[in-house]
Amino acid sequence: MDVRRVARQLPLRLASGAFILNSGLSKRGADQEAAEQLHGFASTAYPVVGRHEPQRFVRMLSTAEIALGTVLLVPAVPGVVAGAGLTAFSAGLVGLYLRTPGMRQEGSLRPTEQGIALAKDSWLLGIGMSLIVDGLPECGRRSR
Incomplete structure (x- = not known):
């Protein structure tokens, strides 16, 4: 285990991991009404x-x-x-933002007031991609 790499990734992993874990735990006890709302919202973008x-x-x-x-x-x-898991998951969230009517200003990627919460999920995509890039072996590395 590369201790420097782990230390370098720690802030990214802690911020995103805690946020996503909390989100999952919060949904664990969702009542029928909350489940129907979340299901309806997701099925609009992903039939x-x-x-x-x-x-x-x-x-x-x-x-x-x-x-x-x-x-x-x-x-x-x-x-x-x-990073691969986070990238896949967050790509789905960004897709939800891009596919859901009313989340973006007409003809733009800029969010509407309603779309701000979903647009902010793009930071998770950036973190996931950074973890992947950081975890790849260096190509063409010269030995000294």
């Missing part, structure tokens, strides 16, 4: 979500967020692995 019953969808989402948050918080998990 395949509509195949699942709202409570089941929220349980799956909660489990995925808890697992991803935990992976990010455990330093023994390689950064490239944690």
Whole structure:
């Protein structure tokens, strides 16, 4: 384990991991109304979500967020692995922002007032990609 790499990645992993873990734990006990709202919102952008019953969808989402948050918080998990998971998850969140009507200003990527919360998920995508890049072996490294 490269201690310097782990230390370098720690702030990124702590911030994103704690945020995602908390989100997953918060969804764990969602009531029917909250599950239906979240399910309806997600199925607007991703119609395949509509195949699942709202409570089941929220349980799956909660489990995925808890697992991803935990992976990010455990330093023994390689950064490239944690980064790949975060990048995939956050790409879905950015897709939700891009696909949901009313989240962006007409003809622009700039968020509307309603879209600000989703647009902020782009920082997770940046963190995930940074973890991947940082975890890749250096190409063309010269020995001294």
